Amino acid sequence: MICRILVVDDETGFTKLLKMNLEKTERYEVRVENDSTKALNAAHEFLPDVVLLDIVMPGMDGGDVAAQMQDDPLLQSIPVVMMTALVSQEETSQDAVAQAGAMNILPKPVNLEVLLRCLEEVLAKKN
Amino acid sequence: MENNEAQLQGLDDPASGSAQSDFGRHSREVAYLEAVIDNLPVGLFAKDASDGFRFVLWNKKQEEITSIPCEQALGKNDHELFSPDSAAYFRQVDELVIARKRKFEVSEEIVDTPESGEVWLHTIKVPIDDVEGQRTLVVGISEDITEQVHASEQLAALNENLTEANQELKTTQLQLIQAEKMESVGRLAAGVAHEVKNPLALLLLGVEYLSGGIDPCDPNVEEILKEMREAVDRADKIIRGLVDFSSQRQLEMEPTQLCDLVEHSLLLVRHELKKDNIEVVTRFEKDLPDLKLDSAKFEQVLVNLLINAVHAMEDTVKPKLEIILSSAKLEGIERDEGLRTADHLRNGDEVVLLKLKDNGGGISEENLQKIFDPFFTTKSTGIGTGLGLSVVRKIIELHNGGIDVRNRLLGGVQITITLKVPARGGNELT
Structure with a gap:
């Protein structure tokens, strides 16, 4: 079964390569949204199985996107995996992130193997 | 120097006066001149260029500056009073003054003195022919500028x-x-x-x-x-x-x-x-x-x-x-x-x-x-x-x-x- 993943990150190069890598496994269909303010619309349209969310983004940060998904009856059940290039634990464990219901936080650079395992675990839990 | 008076060797010879009345007047003038010279705030000396640059005038201030009493200085030349280097330098300047027949100014020169050590002087030397034109004097006026030089050194530091x-x-x-x-x-x-x-x-x-x-x-x-x-x-x-x-x-x-x-x-x-x-x-x-x-x-x-x-x-x-x-x-x-x-x-x-x-x-x-x-x-x-x-x-x-x-x-x-x-x-x- 092919799972749908929505990637929300303003780093265009990174998302392009992430999409290529995930789709190469032929297990995932990936949609990329580089503008975080359009993330909720994209989620509504695409109805992904998982959302991969960057934390630091202009417009709306990952914490805000996750919080709004929590408030949205249609989206609140979709698991969220956060990705971040933030370095300090202090920053990554900010209340906003913790409260946003993110199931996992992955550090950037993301090891593909770790990411795929994480996605499998998250999807297994969801199902 | 007796009575601390400047002596003008040969210049105050009473025999040079023509009459007794003149002699009195002449003596008074000499005494007056000597008083002026001795109270000058600068060292004043004269050397006879025609007699081996021997000193013929040495005022009180000059005694103070050099720590050399007048009676010791008169009749002597620089080589007999100062170190060989200083004496040679003074002589060189004196000869220049005579040769060029004009005033010469040495803005800074050093004299080694037995009591005060190195003394810095600002000296002006002038050639003067004496009244009869028989001899030429080098008249020197020296100002002790040691304090200024030290102050200026301190200021520079x-x-x-x-x-x-x-x-x-x-x-x-x-x-x-x-x-x-x-x-x-x-x-x-x-x-x-x-x-x-x-x-x-x-x-x-x-x-x-x-x-x-x-x-x-x-x-x-x-x-x-x-x-x-x-x-x-x-x-x-x-x-x-x-x-x-x-x-x-x-x-x-x-x-x-x-x-x-x-x-x-x-x-x-x-x-x-x-x-x-x-x-x-x-x-x-x-x-x-x-x-x-x-x-x-x-x-x-x-x-x-x-x-x-x-x-x-x-x-x-x-x-x-x-x-x-x-x-x-x-x-x-x-x-x-x-x-x-x-x-x-x-x-x-x-x-x-x-x-x-x-x-x-x-x-x-x-x-x-x-x-x-x-x-x-x-x-x-x-x-x-x-x-x-x-x-x-x-x-x-x-x-x-x-x-x-x-x-x-x-x-x-x-x-x-x-x-x-x-x-x-x-x-x-x-």
Whole structure:
């Protein structure tokens, strides 16, 4: 079964390569949204199985996107995996992130193997 | 010398008078003259050039200066009274005075004296033919300038100390600027690391994709390689930016485009701007002239101001930062009579203006008076040391520029930096 993943990150190069890598496994269909303010619309349209969310983004940060998904009856059940290039634990464990219901936080650079395992675990839990 | 009176050997010979009545008058004149000579505040001596430059006059002050009594000096020459070197020198000057038949001035000469050691003299020597024209005298007038010379030496030493202290102060100022910069580097490090980690993340994904084997027909490969190259460039640029920024150098003014420095500085604080969702609008006038700037230090100014603006807009709903670069002639435009305008610039100067406008909370009138004071900060302990703006002003002063900080009418702060455009081919700022 092919799972749908929505990637929300303003780093265009990174998302392009992430999409290529995930789709190469032929297990995932990936949609990329580089503008975080359009993330909720994209989620509504695409109805992904998982959302991969960057934390630091202009417009709306990952914490805000996750919080709004929590408030949205249609989206609140979709698991969220956060990705971040933030370095300090202090920053990554900010209340906003913790409260946003993110199931996992992955550090950037993301090891593909770790990411795929994480996605499998998250999807297994969801199902 | 008996009775401490100057003696004019041979000149006060009563036999030279023609009559007894004249003799009385003559004696009185000689006594009068001797009194004058002895009370002169300068050393007075005369040597007979026609008699081996033997001394024929030696006044009281001359005794004081040389510690040689008159009776010991009269009839002797320099070689019998002074060290061989001094005597040879005096003789040389005496001979010159006689040969050229004119006044000779020695602004500084040294005499070794048995009691006072080295004595510095300012001496004037004049050739005088005596009344009968039978002999030529070298008359010398010496002023003891030992105290002045010592004072002047002390002054020179003090001046040297002052120059050293001034140099030390300058070095300390540069060290303070550097210390403040390293603190900024520490604060920027997390943001810079974030900016580097993003391209690293891309590179790792590229490696992951390609390590599965490269299919020559895969259209993604070319795209991935292009992205990877760009990521390396981006990481390199930001790391180089930080290294250049933190480099410690003496003040090095070089022709610089201010807009390049603004771009570099924005790169260093990109993470902070992005994190707080700050919209950055830049308006740079085209073809701005080069300025003579120390780029690393000027970036410090910009980074400090940008970080301040970021902090000032923490509670702003739609934070917006405008950076405007324009050229102007200081004449005809209204001079900023702001609270802290440095005074190096003159009307008529061609200048480049850098305006930085934020829409944060502004600065209270009370704090506006203190913002450039060292250690003044409104930030919590640990966030700011209060050195940022004082260093900003110091660096701008080093560039002979001006900075003006004022609240904007509709909220926020406008900072204007005025920098003089160096005259073509000139070295004003070197």
